[in-house]
Amino acid sequence: MENNKKLPLLKSIIKIEISGLNQMRIINLLNKEGVILLDIIKHSPKLLSITINKKDSIKTFALLKNMCYTYEVVALSGPKNIRKKALLHIGLIVGIFVFSALAIFLSTMVWRIDISGNENVDALLIARHLNNQGIKSGVFRAGIDIEGAIDALRDLDGISEGTIHIRGTTVFVNVLEEEIFVDPEVPLLPSDLTSNFDAQVTRIITESGTPLVKIGDIVARDEVLISRVIFDLEGEVLEEVKARGRVYGNVAFSTTHIFSTTEVYVHDTGERKNFNSLSIFGLNIGRRTSDQVSGWQRVSTQNQFFFIPIKVNRNSYSQIIMKERQRDVNAHVDQLIRAAVLDNIIRVGGSEIETIHTLENMGNGLLMLNIHIVGEILLARVD
Amino acid sequence: MSFFSEIAKNIGLNELSLSGGYSVINYNGEAVYLEGVIRLLSIEDDTIALQLRGANVIVAGMGLRISELSGGCIIKGDIQNLSFEKRRKKHGK
Numbered sequence: 157m158e159n160n161k162k163l164p165l166l167k168s169i170i171k172i173e174i175s176g177l178n179q180m181r182i183i184n185l186l187n188k189e190g191v192i193l194l195d196i197i198k199h200s201p202k203l204l205s206i207t208i209n210k211k212d213s214i215k216t217f218a219l220l221k222n223m224c225y226t227y228e229v230v231a232l233s234g235p236k237n238i239r240k241k242a243l244l245h246i247g248l249i250v251g252i253f254v255f256s257a258l259a260i261f262l263s264t265m266v267w268r269i270d271i272s273g274n275e276n277v278d279a280l281l282i283a284r285h286l287n288n289q290g291i292k293s294g295v296f297r298a299g300i301d302i303e304g305a306i307d308a309l310r311d312l313d314g315i316s317e318g319t320i321h322i323r324g325t326t327v328f329v330n331v332l333e334e335e336i337f338v339d340p341e342v343p344l345l346p347s348d349l350t351s352n353f354d355a356q357v358t359r360i361i362t363e364s365g366t367p368l369v370k371i372g373d374i375v376a377r378d379e380v381l382i383s384r385v386i387f388d389l390e391g392e393v394l395e396e397v398k399a400r401g402r403v404y405g406n407v408a409f410s411t412t413h414i415f416s417t418t419e420v421y422v423h424d425t426g427e428r429k430n431f432n433s434l435s436i437f438g439l440n441i442g443r444r445t446s447d448q449v450s451g452w453q454r455v456s457t458q459n460q461f462f463f464i465p466i467k468v469n470r471n472s473y474s475q476i477i478m479k480e481r482q483r484d485v486n487a488h489v490d491q492l493i494r495a496a497v498l499d500n501i502i503r504v505g506g507s508e509i510e511t512i513h514t515l516e517n518m519g520n521g522l523l524m525l526n527i528h529i530v531g532e533i534l535l536a537r538v539d
Numbered sequence: 540m541s542f543f544s545e546i547a548k549n550i551g552l553n554e555l556s557l558s559g560g561y562s563v564i565n566y567n568g569e570a571v572y573l574e575g576v577i578r579l580l581s582i583e584d585d586t587i588a589l590q591l592r593g594a595n596v597i598v599a600g601m602g603l604r605i606s607e608l609s610g611g612c613i614i615k616g617d618i619q620n621l622s623f624e625k626r627r628k629k630h631g632k
Contacts, residue, residue, distance in 0.1 A: 184578040196605040198582050372569055 168210035171231040172219065175454035179204045182225055191216055256480040266295050276333055279316040285312050286329065297322055337356035349382035351375045351535045355405030358532055365399030381536055399539045409500040409529045414490050417521045420482040427475035435467045489515060489525055496527050561591035565621060571598055573612045587614055596625045
């Protein structure tokens with residue numbers, strides 16, 4: 157007769173195997189002594205198993221010894237047994253406890269500062285200012301003086317108002333910047349309008365002051381185009397003003413480029429490698445990958461857990477090699493001409509552009525490109 | 540008044556005499572509860588014999604096991620037969 161039923165976990169009971177003849181004698185004696193017997197199983201004429209409550213164990217063992225029965229405790233259950241089993245996994249239990257304690261401890265600190273609302277004032281400046289007020293990564297949330305920090309924000313140049321609140325381990329800072337006003341009552345100092353380029357004047361628009369040049373004149377850089385002095389009809393100085401207006405002129409630029417008929421380009425072989433690593437408090441944990449991917453191009457992503465300073469870094473590497481090929485000379489010449497026009501004419505608001513270029517073969521695979529650009533640009537402007 | 544006493548009264552039995560006797564309840568042939576157990580006489584897989592107050596009982600079946608033995612006794616298994624043998628009361632000389 158076998159009973160494979162497991163002992164209930166939380167009940168304090170003991171299963172005992174008793175060896176000996178006259179099994180009824182011991183059962184009836186235990187029953188007479190008030191021991192509650194559970195699951196009486198006769199395994200053989202000489203082997204019997206019973207289950208008793210732990211509180212009856214001393215009485216039972218004493219009776220068995222007195223009657224010279226051989227017995228063996230084969231199973232235990234109850235809270236004490238649970239403790240014993242737990243001790244076998246003490247390392248895991250301690251690890252879970254330490255991790256939980258660490259997570260709880262770290263959640264009482266600030267690990268991120270989020271700044272928003274700023275357009276003209278640099279976020280780094282705001283962060284540095286907050287740092288001086290004790291708001292920075294690694295400080296306890298409870299130790300932050302929010303009202304004091306808000307007052308300090310208002311003292312920052314360019315900031316009129318601010319709000320600070322803490323959610324989780326992040327401090328959210330929102331600022332309102334000051335509006336910039338130009339006082340119209342401030343008088344403008346008298347000044348001349350001078351040319352920024354060497355050019356031939358094509359158009360003059362004068363709003364105040366006296367023009368000193370006319371259409372067709374060749375002017376040099378820094379030459380006065382519109383004077384601040386206003387003369388009367390007799391040539392006497394009437395007053396001095398801030399010269400305002402616009403003067404246009406034709407300018408010419410020349411530039412030379414020497415380049416090779418072959419070019420080197422970056423080629424992606426298609427090979428990929430991926431590595432993951434963990435970083436805690438900025439300290440990377442994981443195998444070194446730099447030796448395996450020397451010369452490879454890296455694309456990284458990062459995921460951060462919101463409340464604790466643990467980041468998962470996913471690094472993807474692409475293998476790239478440098479290769480040489482024949483250059484498309486015409487495309488390269490067009491590109492150089494466009495760049496020259498952009499840098500010298502368009503950037504300064506020019507128009508009516510004409511370009512002339514020559515290409516010479518210098519030998520040894522080298523070419524020389526000469527570019528001559530003519531266009532009308534704004535020589536000077538004050539509104 | 541207990542449940543069993545109520546039944547005893549309804550069927551006209553003397554409650555006083557019942558207090559020194561035994562009761563056996565068969566639960567659908569799956570378990571038997573016995574009250575008034577004096578001692579266990581034998582225990583096998585197919586029969587269990589007990590001495591009760593006023594009678595001996597043999598519980599026969601398959602896969603029998605004593606689930607609990609304290610003041611009463613609970614036997615579980617496939618119970619197929621219950622047989623009783625009244626014991627004579629001893630008379631003094």
